[in-house]
Amino acid sequence: MSTKAETIGIVLAGGRGERAKPITLESADYIRSKALIPFVGRRLIEWVLESCRVQGIRRFYVVTHGLENRNQIKLLLGHGERHGVRITYSRSRFDRYNVGSAGATLHNLEQWDLQGRALVLPVDSLFDFDLDALHATHDAQDALVTVAAVARTPAEIAHKYGVMRTDERGLVQGFVEKPGLSELGELFPRTLAEPGTGLPTNAGMYLVDCGRLRLLAREPELFRQSHQRLDWGGDLLPWLVRHGHPVATHTIGRLGDLGNVPDYLDTVRLVLNGAYEQMNRLMDQPDDTARRRWIHESSLQTKDDVTGTTLAQKIDEGSVVIGAGVRIGRDVEIGPGVRLENADVGDGAEVREGSTLVRSTVGESAVIGSYADIADSYIGPMAEVRSERIRPIRLERHTAVGDGAVLWPGSRLCGVTVYPRLRVPALAGVPARTELRSAEDVLRWV
Structure with missing residues (x-):
């Protein structure tokens, strides 16, 4: 029987992060790796490594793709010395074989000559999981692959998520791709009859037996697919089930999909409010445990340029209101009359007098002008929201402002995406889901 200490981590970090724009953009034509998405004070891949490291994984293999993707991740992580782990990167000559998540996994298992157990996980999600429990399920089912699953209600699943059909032992028997409520009712009548009951959906993380999987990868049909297009959820898992190989499911605590702006903001909010047990253990203890607030000491002592008082003084006198689920990084300047709730504010940012931030994130060194009203929005690093008291800016409903x-x-934006480095005049009435990618796009709405 394998043990947790022998498990290695395989991090799939080669995707381009198209859905997460503008979070993954440094400029309109330069995309950062999804691994480098800023998340609650660190880069996402750092949280991924740490969550695995504290559960006993010390050796990681990172599947990258292309010059920029590989260099960005390697500059951040090196070979793992700073994180107390060992990291090996996929070779550039194998990039052409990264044809889907499963294809990349199979080719690199062979390249690295891996035989034991591996935890395969993407870098655009946050997982709340117990590796010991995952191993226990894997052992009990003698599984080739154990799929980390998230239990979702039929209402959550309908037309959005695929569902795994399992037998009484928890082994997967088939897959149903994004069913509607009526189809769910026909397939899972008991679940619909019991409100609150969940069905297993694929979280995208897998515990695998490397040696057994490598042998199967030499089967002619699978070998051919792995050189064309082979994803885990859509291709490899159905193939394994069809051919009678044991695929088990294990329900984990939570999954935070950071692949788009709404899910990113929702995951930040949940983390700040303590919904992720693993992140609760990894993050520093809150300064105010009851309200879950983190305020760096340097920010408490930073004076604003209007009153000349520190944030600590303004909190004491009640001229700044900081609600629940708030993290304020280093050297942040907070003006009088500011209200923050369920908000993450990065290092060196400025939030000027009278502004409100609710369920939103502000990147490093960004500036939020006076009397801005920001809700459910993402503000990237170094962005400037030049709000003024007589012409305040309002951003809401998953508006995203790039680096x-x-x-x-005077702008009023609702569900609008602004690409990095654009200069946007006062706009109102721009339809939700509009992407302002260039100066020409902006001019259409002036």
């Missing part, structure tokens, strides 16, 4: 973008006073 270094500038919004002029």
Whole structure:
């Protein structure tokens, strides 16, 4: 029987992060790796490594793709010395074989000559999981692959998630791709009859037996697919089940999909409010445990340029209101009359007088002008929201402002994406889901 200490981690980090734009953009034509998404004070891949390291994984293999993707991750992580782990990267000559998540996994298992157990996980999600429990399920079912599953209600699943059909032992018997409520009712009548009961959906993390999987990868049909297009959820798992190989499921605590702006913001909110047990253990203890607030000491002592008082003084006198689920990084300047709730504010940012931030994130060194009203929105690093008291800016409903973008006073944006480094005049009435990618796009709405 394998043990947790012998498990290695395989991190799939080669995706381009198209869905997560503008979070993954440094400029309109330069995309950062999904692994480098800023998340609650660190880069996402750092949280991924740490969550695995504290559960006994010390050796990681990172599947990258292309020059920029590989260099960005390697510059951040090196070979793992700073994180107390050992990291090996996929070779660039194998990039052409990274044809889907499963294809990349199979080719690199062979390249690295791996035989034991591996935890395979993507880098655009946050997992709340217990590796010991995952191993126990894997052992009990003698599984080739154990799929980390998230239990979702039929209402959550309908037309959005695929469902795994399992037998009484928890072994997968088949897959149903994004069913509607009526189809769910026909397939799982008991679940619909019991409100709150969940069905297993694929979380995208897998515990695998490397040696057994490598042998199967030499089967002619699977070998051919692995050189064309082979994803885990859509291709490899159905193939394994069809051919009678044991695929088990194990329900984990939570999955935070960071692949798009709404899910990113929702995951930040849940983490700040303590919904992820593993993140609760990894993050520093809150300064205020009851309300879950983190305020760096340097920010408490930073004076604003209006009153000349520190944040600590303003909190004491009640001129700044900091609600539940708030993290304020280093050297942040907070003006009088500011209200923060369920908000993450990065190092060196400025939130000027009278502004409100609710269920939103502000990147490093970004500036939020006076009397801005921001809800459910993402503000990237170095962005400027040039709000003024007589011409305040309002952002809501998953508006996303990319790195270094500038919004002029008076804008009202609802569900709009602004690409990095754009200078946007006062706009209102722009339809939700509009993407402002260039100056020409901006001019259409002026």
